[in-house]
Amino acid sequence: MGNDISLTRIAACHVSPVFLSAKDTTLKAISLIHEAAGNKANLVVFPESYIPAFPIWSALRAPTENHDFFKRMATESIYADGEEVNAIRAAAKQFGVLVSLGFSEKVRYSSATLFNSNVLIGSDGEILVHHRKLMPTFYEKLTWAPGDGHGLQVAETKFGKVGVLICGENTNPLALYTMTAQGEQIHISTWPAVWPTRLPHGAAPDSPVIENNKSDAKTSRSSVARGADYDNVSANRTRAAAHCFEAKCFGVLCAGVLGEDAIALSSSGSSEPEVVAQGLERLPRGATMFLDTTGTLLPGFTLNPKTSDKVQRDFLQKEEGILYADVDLEDCIEGKQYHDLAGGYQRLDVFELKVDRRRRQPATFK
Template sequence: MGSIPEKTLLDNSIAAQTNDAQRAAHLANNIGTLGTSFLLDDEEGRLALLKQARSLLQALETPRETMIKHCWAQPAVTFVIATGIESGLFQYLAQNPGPKTVDHLGKALRFDIDVLSRTLRHLCSMGYLKEVGPDEYDGTNFTKSLSLPIIAGGYPCLVESCWPTFSNFPLYLKKHDWSISPDPREGPMQDVIGKDINFFKHMMTNHPAGEFQNHMAGYRQGRPSWMDDGFFPVSERLVKGADSSSEAAFLVDIGGSIGHDLDEFCRKHPTAPGRHVLQDLEYVLFQVQKVDPKIEPMSYDFHTEQPVKGARAYYMHSVLHDWTDDICRSILSRVTAAMKPGYSKLLINENVIPSTGADWQGTALDMMMMTLFSSRERTEEQWRKLLEPAGLKVAKIWSAGEGVESLIEYQPARAQLSHATMFTPIRVAACHVSPIFLSARRTTEKAISLIDQASRNKANLVVFPETYIPAFPIWSSLRAPFENHDLFKSMVQESVHIDGEEVDALRSTAKKLNVLLSVGISEKARYSSATLFNTNVIIGTDGEILVHHRKLMPTFFEKLTWAPGDGYGLRVAETRFGKIGNLICGENTNPLARYALMAQGEQIHISTWPAIWPTRVPKSKETSSRVGSSVAKGANYDNVAANRTRAAAHCFEAKSFGVLCSGVLGEDAIESVSSGASQEDVVSQALRDSPRGATMFLDSTGALLPGFTIEEGTLRETPSEFLQHEEGILYADLDVGDCVEGKQYHDVVGGYQRLDVFDLKVDRRRREPALFRGDNLIQKG
């Protein structure tokens, strides 16, 4: 590696001397004392004796012996065990107890006798097998346990999926000036497997990694649980004072995997009241098998708004150690927003690393988190620094000894601000612009330049039109489908993945400039080479995707390009400026979709539109709103009137501000769409004559809210009601406090609603074509 010195100040003979002879004598004496008082059922005594024995071994070894152990013996025994698991060796030994010769095992397993003999000899020399005679061995408790998935699972998972990252770690640190990148997309694991793949994606798509759930179950096996008597007083701290009604949420397990913890809680505390909610991604919940009937599985992504409000306790086990501090704060903001001050608690079940005398299990896990997640196990001070800025204070840290995960009990430090009032005024920048037609990379670059410009002009939220990246498929409105194959192919090639480099660049820009973004994209599905969605993403100031909405139903000719979406994105983004929602184009005609956003307290409604939306080859340049019936007069759809009418209705009903953002049809789009058409002149003329959409703002009564443009260089503000024919950025300063007054008259989701008469249910599950079960691995389709 180029860093081993040729000359040293020490004599080589030190490598053959005992590591710590003086300490070894002291430890041997301690072991003698501990050994005489050790009882088989004394777990505390066993752990103390084990710690002393491990220290004695390290003190007695010479540096040369320790080096050989690290470089030869330990790596060799790990891959030998992984080989034994893969070949079925340990399953066979468990099913056929008693001494076995190598010859017998080789024939039973169809394993080369010589190779098997040498691997078993090393296992025995390391103390994991009992040697009965020449080439004859018997199992131990450890080798018997290797037939259990919870013990065996870790070996193929780590050897085949994680070891490449471990071996590359020194080179990664050297390349990054002996530090870890603060961007988790540029961490040690990404240096090996690729920037766009995180640990969990890797786990889902690699067979050995499917044993990860088993490995985690093995890690927790036999360890003290906070639900046990003498650890955390459940009755006193949770049950006492809890709402006892069956409708009330008692315990919400966030990121609870397949329900091990919640099932254990139901078993140990069967009289606890209320609902017990298990939250995780749908593909994880698909693996849930037999759990307590009280448990309510709920598909949920903890990067989005917490749907269960005011629970007695929100619980997270080994969740936050997977994420960097910035992402943790984003996750925690969803929890704190849902907590009821003076009632709700947050329970975090994680390691708390002591400042001195740390246990090896905690420090080893910290190394795993650093290399695989660019994250960490945290000290008490780090836990406080992470949680207290999120409005939480530590009530108490409960622990049961060294090397055992603690339970950190938090409660809101102060009453949370009302979601309907006391928000910060917001400057919105609506970008009335054209893409670089069918070029995702260049359009993204243009978007980033516009975001930078808007940020310099003090914008807090920057909005882009419908499918700004890479284009709107306007060709489908004016050309026959059989003429559009090449254009569709280009659209597929230039559409972007939600976790691709274009969206990553937008997220990085949002974080760098501390702005919110709303961007329309044509999204390409991972499970198909040509399935596209009309998508809008709202990105937070921390770079996290707050809302990922796919248009529920493509409109008219759009069905030739995009597939229908699902209800997953019918959400609002909770920000310090207010609750922000979005619907795409014709969805703003759908009263149920609009109501779903109103029912979440939406205060700023973004509606995005294409530059033009022709319904016919126009016989007149007049729009339908001026000449009457478009059918009778041959006029085209009036985008300005139609879009404003729909958005104004929503603003009036929701008592929300409206941001209408339309695109601009560039000359490059007109030329590309016209070229090759059977009636090229007709298509070109129709594109030029079709009415243009406009970008504007509406107030909470639906009335036009004049905005302004800002001249680059002079920063001069010019009032403007809307932008239509020329590119530009329209600004408006909004204060969602102005949305309150109208709620007195018509709060259609509150005081002016009959919830006993009407019942709207919204399915927000992300739809995938298939969920695959097998080999302990669940994959998305």
């Protein structure tokens, strides 16, 4: 199905879940879909593992302290064909919008195997793509199992050719090229609110500058040597911008927000509750933003709920909200004159990529 419109309005929901509550977070998601659709959005995007939460406790607490957290995560994770996803599908159909939803997925063949998943739901309520993150990153392996290639698909919709990759797999050049090779026009990358790599100490740093690409190499090197916090804002933008430039597609970076309930619950019961709580308060927050087809920051806007007036915002970081952008899909064309990496600028006689899309099952019964 080809595009019958040129402009697409994207709504990136920079929001927190109701921490570890699938039911309440689903209700919140539906209300946000309602709001975005009322503001003429065509595509509504939610962060990584929005339902029921991102397992930040695994980064800051010893695994032996987290049995109850894992049990609750397994209980509150949802089935891809379960009532929560079905409720989101019904909302997508009711309001005629595409919805990209990150969630922690449980499966019926196990009581504890979970996947970091995302579904792209069509405006008719049907699931277009069901993706499981190829490889959980670092401490995420304590919660999620590796996924498969089944969801490495770009959905061709009337609002554009849309693809989704989750967090760290946006670092994988083969996964990114797989999306490019399907003519992707809008690339969604989803991220957590924070991504701790150590227990931070000392005063909270200033929020990373994301309006431009200024950096001091000497400062950067010394910060790494001291053991600096992971700069997920720069890391996320670098990966997404590279893909937008190479694929000549628009980028939607949608990060979560760390709620006070997440901080309180994640620190309670820890052997060092104050250290965990202070660490979470101190960590730099992820940012939600848009990029154009050259990888350059594309200013978005929020909408005044009373007047519907636009307020230009380059990004959302600390506070909750919905960031909007209107994109012209025809802008994906010009750059392909220079570098069409899956077409006229590729050497298909030299390189060959094979992608296995089989959905893996624990056993085959005949």
